[in-house]
Amino acid sequence: DVKVTQSSRYLVKRTGEKVFLECVQDMDHENMFWYRQDPGLGLRLIYFSYDVKMKEKGDIPEGYSVSREKKERFSLILESASTNQTSMYLCASSLVRGPGTQYFGPGTRLLVL
Amino acid sequence: GENVEQHPSTLSVQEGDSAVIKCTYSDSASNYFPWYKQELGKRPQLIIDIRSNVGEKKDQRIAVTLNKTAKHFSLHITETQPEDSAVYFCAASRESNTGKLIFGQGTTLQVKP
Numbered sequence: 675d676v677k678v679t680q681s682s683r684y685l686v687k688r689t690g691e692k693v694f695l696e697c698v699q700d701m702d703h704e705n706m707f708w709y710r711q712d713p714g715l716g717l718r719l720i721y722f723s724y725d726v727k728m729k730e731k732g733d734i735p736e737g738y739s740v741s742r743e744k745k746e747r748f749s750l751i752l753e754s755a756s757t758n759q760t761s762m763y764l765c766a767s768s769l770v771r772g773p774g775t776q777y778f779g780p781g782t783r784l785l786v787l
Numbered sequence: 788g789e790n791v792e793q794h795p796s797t798l799s800v801q802e803g804d805s806a807v808i809k810c811t812y813s814d815s816a817s818n819y820f821p822w823y824k825q826e827l828g829k830r831p832q833l834i835i836d837i838r839s840n841v842g843e844k845k846d847q848r849i850a851v852t853l854n855k856t857a858k859h860f861s862l863h864i865t866e867t868q869p870e871d872s873a874v875y876f877c878a879a880s881r882e883s884n885t886g887k888l889i890f891g892q893g894t895t896l897q898v899k900p
Contacts, residue, residue: 705886714796716876717831717890724886732887764830773819773880776888778830 677701678779680765686785693752695782697765704771706748708732708740711762711781723748724771755786789814791879793891800867801899808894810877811859817879820853820860821888825874834875835862867898 681696697706707722709732719732721740729740737759741749748767752759762783766776790813800806810820821836837844837851837860844851848867853860864871874895878888 707887709890714892716793716892719887719889722887730887733889768886771886773821773886773888775821775833775836776823776886778832780830 678765678767678777680763680779680782682782683780684783684785686787687752687755688787689756691752691755691786693755693784693786695750695752695763695765695784697748697750697767697779698746699748699767699777700746701767701769701777702745703767703769703777704745705768705776706742707766707768707776708738708748708750709764709766710734711764717764720750755784757786760784760786789817789879789889791877791889791891793877793894795894796892797895797897799897799899802867802869804867806864806867806871806896806898808862808875808877808896809859810861810879810891811857812879812889813858814879814881814889815858816881817858817889819880820851821878821880822849822851822862823876823878823890825876825893827873831876864896867896869898869900872896872898 678699708720709717723742739751765779818839823831825831850863877891
């Protein structure tokens with residue numbers, strides 16, 4: 675059974691703070707993704723990675739960066755948190771490089787004050 | 788850029804009725820179309836997917852149809868039950884080595900007992 679975990683379920687940060695969200699998958703998946711979920715906007719891709727140390731911008735990368743130093747771990751970094759980054763953040767992974775099932779983590783609900 | 792439009796945004800049906808959710812996509816090279824279900828407070832999970840070499844796929848009470856000429860695809864749920872209540876997301880992807888999905892905005896389905 676695929677397991678994708680995220681470091682926090684809820685997080686409260688101050689404007690300007692640097693925020694780290696971590697995602698770990700235990701099934702040796704090639705691809706990992708970070709999305710943000712906002713009501714009425716669906717799931718929007720922030721960044722994804724198809725290999726260690728490889729990353730590609732998604733649809734809304736501004737204000738975010740990522741790191742993938744190990745295959746199982748994909749970190750999302752908010753360099754200087756802003757209130758408009760208050761959202762639900764979902765991590766996902768998929769086995770192969772082509773289109774296939776994405777397995778999601780439980781999500782981190784981030785509130786930036 | 789690539790875009791997936793999903794309608795309706797909310798749908799309310801009586802238990803036992805059918806529900807239909809429709810999506811249109813802009814990238815004619817898309818050839819993989821999954822549907823994810825997200826129950827309240829839980830992570831999205833794949834419920835069915837279809838590739839462009841088939842026009843319809845069924846799995847018990849759910850089915851997906853694809854019209855490549857019109858660039859739209861639909862999710863059909865028959866004999867709806869209260870446990871079908873959730874947010875449903877469609878997505879589209881082109882054959883590539885990244886597995887990147889473009890998601891629709893989501894449909895909140897409520898099945899009234």
